Amino acid sequence: MRILGFPSFDKSPQYYIDRYNNELDYKSWFDSQFPEQTIYSVLGYSTYIPDWIKTYAQNWATGEISDQEFIMGLDFMLQNNIIVISNFNYEHSSIDNVPSWFRNNAHWWSIDLISQQEFINSIKYLIQENIISI
Secondary structure: OOOOOOOOOOOHHHHHHHHHHHHHHHHHHHHHOOOOOOOOOOOOOOOEEOOOOHHHHHHHHHHHHHHHHHHHHHHHHHOOOOEEEEOOOOOOOOOOOOOHHHHHHHHHOOOOOOOOHHHOOOEEEEEOOOOOOO
């Protein structure tokens, strides 16, 4: 479904995401107009990760937060659609041993040595290979 003039090209996607997350009336309107879609898919995102998560990934990669804290945070972000990965229905994650290459990917992504899509692909791989159980 498309609504003429929505989203407007004179507004950034973040404008709509912020309204959706912060204005209950706007969220209700959006959900009624696009019942089978997320705000991210309507805005053209197949995957969306807010920029502040790079700091979280950096803190984990450098040992400032533990594996358990990182996985709890990743679980929270996936469950609450802060990190949105298309074609995955998320319920809850479980992981016992975080592969060292994933810590490297998180670090490289946090300092822009790999793209957001490459970082998302590494999360998808962990899920597909049941390294992270969902």
